[in-house]
Amino acid sequence: MCQQRGPQRALIGVVIYQEVVTRSTRETVDAGRAILLSSFLTAAHEGMEVSPQETPAHFAFVATKLYPFTLAEYGLTGRAAPDAARGRLAPPHAAGYDERASRSIWAVRMPVDVRRAMSAALGQQEEGAVEVRVVQGDIAQQAVDAIVVNLFEGVQHPGGATGAVDRALGGAITQLIADGDIKGKSGEMTLVHTFGKLPARRVVVAGLGKAERFDLDRVRNLSAEVGRYLKRIGAERAATIVHGAGIGGLDPEAAAQAMTEGALLGTYAFLRHKKLNEDRKEMKELLLVEFAAGKLAALERGAARGRVLAEATNLVRDLANEPSNNLPPIALAEAARQVAEACGLEFLALDRGQMRERGMGGILAVAQGSVNEPRFIVLRYRGNGDGPPDLALVGKGVTFDSGGISIKPAENMGEMKGDMQGGAAVIGAMQAIARLTPRINVLGVIPSAENLPSGSAYRPGDIIRISNGKTVEIINTDAEGRLLLADGLTYARQEGARMLVDIATLTGAASIAVGPFFTGVFGNNQEAIDRVMRVARAAGESFWQLPLTDDYKDLIKGDISDVKQTGPRQGGASTASAFLWEFAEDTPWVHLDIAPTSRSDKDRGYTVKGMTGVTVRTLATLALDLAQKE
16 A cells, blocks of 8 residues: 555545446446445455545545445445535445455456556555565574575585574584585575474575675575465465575665565466466465564665565556456556555546647557547656656556557567556556655656557558657557657656656567667666666666667658658667657656566566566666655
8 A cells, every 4th residue: 555554544535437437337336336345345454544535526426326325235334425515535434344245345347447456556466465574583483384594505504594493403404405405506495394393394495596696686586486486385474584684794674675575576476367276375474584673673664665666566567467458548547546546646647639639649640540548647746846847757558559550460469468568667666656755756657559450540651740749750550659658758848857767668679689688778868877777776677778879860860751750670779769869859868678678488586477567666766866866
């Protein structure tokens, strides 16, 4: 949840689109009932006091019509007292929480499938999420399914917490080292049964690799691998020492953050469309155990920050993994609205008519071929008063990309449901920023549309006009993302943004250039690029700068328009960036091409198979960094 822990209060206000509400269908009624009830029951389950939140006036209509009989149906007490003039709903204190009723509520299918977006916005996770807690104590005395200790490569006689556990086991770990069964290599996992010698039933010895190569990124990856290993052996509750915070010499706060990120990111699974095995066991709780009381505050700060960043990343994974039939642009806008409602962000979603009034020819052209309406989504975080944005994040939100008239090959086209991952990354980053509360103003912009072929689709040879007045000749309708970003960057500049960062699965050329391990980085300001690269390293994400000079601008000069949409095949990632530069103009700007890193074909450290949620942690860390420098 974006609301900070402390006084146990929940702010509840969930909105259904005006156009959906006014249809008055049975599906709408079911959706309203489910949304309202699940909100109140969530608060009741957490033992929270429920407080009112400002909501649009049409929500008062939904609340008064649906809420009273819904309460009685589920055996709850309370009353709804909307103030129609102010659009305020005063929700009751929910009582008599019933878990069976809660389960039935969550099973209701909602229009545009807002259930998942709301779940993420409220900080709830699907099956597979892990609760990470910091506790003081002795790792050897934890009564859990498994405890985790570690070993550097080459160590023959373990010390510290590993040594204490070894002694409690009668030297079993030392013997396994001597026998060559434990080498301490990176990623190595060894399971030792305790047979009653310890409160825990099992011990996992995790290899740290060579001491000289040990760093926070290894901690993050190790925590992810340990988490998956614990799931495989059926450990629902586990305890671990904080890798690196002792003999590893790492900062305890940073180590706890990396471990929490690794545990939550590495155990992520997108399961909502699968029938789950009733015998399936998931790890539910991971305790970070520290003996020294003086380190607890730092560890708790790190774990809290790690949870914020990991949950935001997993929200992006949820959105990007969701099939496009469940997540058209209007549903992506609803997901953004849910985050805004939960986190106190300002929200705006322009429809087609409003975009036409603003002259947003790029997004409108791309959207022409689809029956699904586009949305131009805006999120705003004001951490530093009413001034202009110190930072604007602009994300490509193409919810499905067939290539349009320039249609893609059929093979692997289904992966194009994730072509909105840049836009989703902005939503996730804005959620994290709102929870971390830096003293900075941040604008999030997500132009969202589908790119499909039809009789109304835009065509090669068309000339369109972007909202800054520049004309663009269309060369290839499969180069649609840059058109959305052109309108997005223009909007951010018009809002007075001091720094621009755009995020997009933009070009296959970037993947050819750097392979699957790096996000391509371009920009018009080396100082801004260097800052983004530095915070990416701190966040544990791999970026690589690629060339962008005025020479690339020459390659996209138009013959019958101001600019051409694409240049020659050579240097495709750089010419795409040169096109974006035309709309960033002289504002310090960094472009992140996440086509190489947006999807993984296998589990690798904290990166799991499927959509990755890349750049969220970097973007949130960038906002923190800018706030510190102001």
